Structure formats: structure tokens, C-alpha cells
Amino acid sequence: MKNVWTGRGNMHLRLAVLSRGPRLYSTRRIVEEAKQRGLDVEVCDPMKFSLVVSEGSVDVLHKGKHFTHDAVIPRIGHSITQHGVAVLRHIEQLGIWTANTGQGILQSRDKLQASQLLARNRIPVPKTVYVRDILDVEQAIETVGGLPVVVKVTQGTQGDGVFLRHTAFEVRNLVQGLLMTGKSVLVQEYIAESHGKDIRALVVGDQVVACMRRRARGREFRSNYHLNGTVEKVDLPEGYAEAACRAARVLGLNIAGVDLLEGKDGPLVLEVNSSPGLEGIEKASGVNVAGAIIDYVMEDTAFSEVDIGQLLRTVPGSGVLSLQLRNHPKMVGQRLSDVFASVPVFALSRGNRLVWNPDPDLQLRYDDVLVCYGELTELRSSLRQAMLGVPREALMFDQAEETEG
Secondary structure, three states, rough: OOOOOOOOOOEEEEEEEEEEOOOHHHHHHHHHHOOOOOOEEEOOHHHEEEEEEEEEEEEEOOOEEEOOOOOOOOOOOOOHHHHHHHHHHHHHOOEEEEEEHOOOOOHOEEEEHHHHHHHOEEEEOOEEEEEOOOOHHHHHHOOOOOOOOOEEOOOOOOOOEEEEEHHHHHHHHHHHHHHOOOOOEEEOOOOHOOEEEEEEEEEEEEEEEEEEEEEEEOOOOOOOOHHHOEEEEOOHHHHEEEHHHHHHHHEEEOEEEEEEEEEEEEEEEEEEEOOOOOOHHHHHOOOOOOHHHHHEEEOOOOOOOHHHHHHHOOOOOEEEEEEEEHHOOOOOOEEEHOOOOOOOEEEEEEOOOEOOOOOOOOOOOOOOEEEEEEHHHHHHHHHHHOOOOOHHOOOOOOOOOOOOO
8 A cells, every 4th residue: 555645744544434334325435535545444333432531531442442543534324413423523532633523513414503604604595484383484484585485394314304385374284293293493485496406516625626406306396316306517606606615614514515596696505414425416527526525635634623712711711702893883983903902803704704913904894703812801801991982781792603704
């Protein structure tokens, strides 16, 4: 076996693919491409891990042996999400590189949370209402633009738990049935111009490596390949590619299948899949997607992303605070240095950009989000002083969250 440069030195990269189905097309293709590049690759069943926690340390055992791989590609099935994510998080604690994080997988599989994160980061999504009571159905229908509507459960995959209903009576009956079985229910806007079709964009790293248009057969409106839908090659407009990459990034995924609806005003992100199937998209696009995934793994394993807030919280009393200018309109239009002269602002989120060490003369805007760091007690005091003159009820602080830039 030949040596491969992996970013960690001249060594064999030991790669684990977390999958219960070594014979599945996607898993087989990833293993094939890894072997062609000289990697030491193993398919590991997530259900055969033991997670060890002791004072000051954690450990991971696979089939009773220490887990010693350098990188992990998770292919965690929907039915074992909770256990698979627990395993992945344990692996992350060891500092092992993972193509997708446990947090990213959880966020993408909860359709409500995914929509919340995407909408907050100004990524276009269909109008959606979370319904907890049958009495809220009519209001939900009106809010999303009227009938027909799409009804779906928050946890589902490959089109399962997704329904199109044309009358309020049908919607009420369906929602009532789903609520009675303990399901969490969403009522979503129906995009008529995209009926029975969508675009799947395969994002690897920060770029779309392949895409396809999926079409439903017959009267079926869900276009999933696993529901016997057809696939075809498509040229992806730049705006669609940008939306797909931003959606994957916001949800914390380095490898993702992003489903896009072709709305009259441009792309709408319907769903983001953390373990996208490769068979349909490789056949439709002619692109070696599995090879692109392995190439990305080889290039990126030298680096790991850091949650700045969590990193600084390891220092007692220190942390990160974010300040949303929309909650403090009196600051809008002023220069950064005029308002925050004594506050260490190390980043500013504006639109689709993240500005590091912003210029003191920068003029503040309504949708800006400032990110500050330091000793928390002193930081809060400095911020309050900076906001003198702002109404007391506007003094709202949030622990910093990842803001897409």
C-alpha cells in the first residue's frame, strides 16, 4: 500500500466509515475510492461501540478494541440517530476529525430546528408553521398562504411522513391523527411551480460537487429517488449553488445533500440530508462523488473547526457574548468606535459576511450582530456602559451562537 500525503505527514490515513450497511451502494463507493487512494479504511458498525467515561478522560472501543482511526465519515441511519450521534460525539471528544459533527446531524434531522436556523440566517425556505393543537390548523393554513398545503412530521427521511392535502377537512384529520400518535407536525407552504420535482445539490466542503433534478412519477408529488422518482442532469444556477452551500454551512455539515425547490423568486431550501445517498446523483451527473468526498477528507483532516464560545469557556469566567443591533435601534447609524470604544469586538456579522476585527469607523446597521469576547462580568459591565441611553428593556444579551457569515 502506497503512502499518501494527508496533511498530517507522510503516513497512511486510517479512515473509519460509520455505517450499518457495508454492502449499501454509498458505503461501498466510499470504501472503493478510499482504497484506490491508498487509505486504510474500515466500515464500523455504530451499534458495536462502547463508550468509556472516567475521571479526566474518555475512550472509545469498537468490538472491544481501542478506536485508533484518524478520520471518520458518518453514515448514520435515521433509525439509530440518537445512538449514532452519541458515538460520534464521543469520538469528537478524542479530537478525531469527523466529516460531519453529531450536532450537525441532529440539527439537519429535526425539520423544525433546521428551518429555524436557515430562516434566521436569511436562507430562503418555504413558509412553515409548527402545530401542536388541532385548533391551530386553520390559522396555520392561512399563514402559509392557503390550500393546498404540505403536512409533514419533524422527524422523517426519504419522503416518509410528508403529505399533500387539498382541503381544510383533510388537513385537520391528518394533523389530528399525527398528533394522537405523538408526532410533531409542521404545516408548510406548497410551492406549485415545483410540484413533483426538486433539485438535489451534493455539497462537499464549501462547494457543490454534483447536482441533479429529481422528478416524481405519476400522481406522486414527492420526488425522492427511493420512491421510484426519476433523476436527470441539471445545470445549477449560481444562486442555487450558493443557497445549498450556505444551508449546509449553517447546519454545521461538511458533506450534505441539499434539496432545493425551484420557486418563482428563486431557490427555496426544503431539506438538508447529512447522509446523502450517492447512487442516484452519481448516475445522473456522471460525477465521482465518492471520490470527491475522499479527496476532501484527505485535504481537511489536518484541521479541525473550533467553537470559539466553548473554547473560551474553558477559561473560568471568560466567554463570548453576541449583541443584535435590531434590539438596540439607537445604536444604528453610529460608528463602532463611538459606541464600543472600550469593548473588544472581534467580529461583526453583516448579511452573508463575517467581518473579523471590524474597522472602528464602520457604521453600524440594523441587522448587524456584534461578537465580543473577554471576562464575562467585565464584558457585561462594559457593554451596559456602552448602551447608556438605550431603554432598559433593550438590554438583552445572548450567549454567542454560530452565525453564518
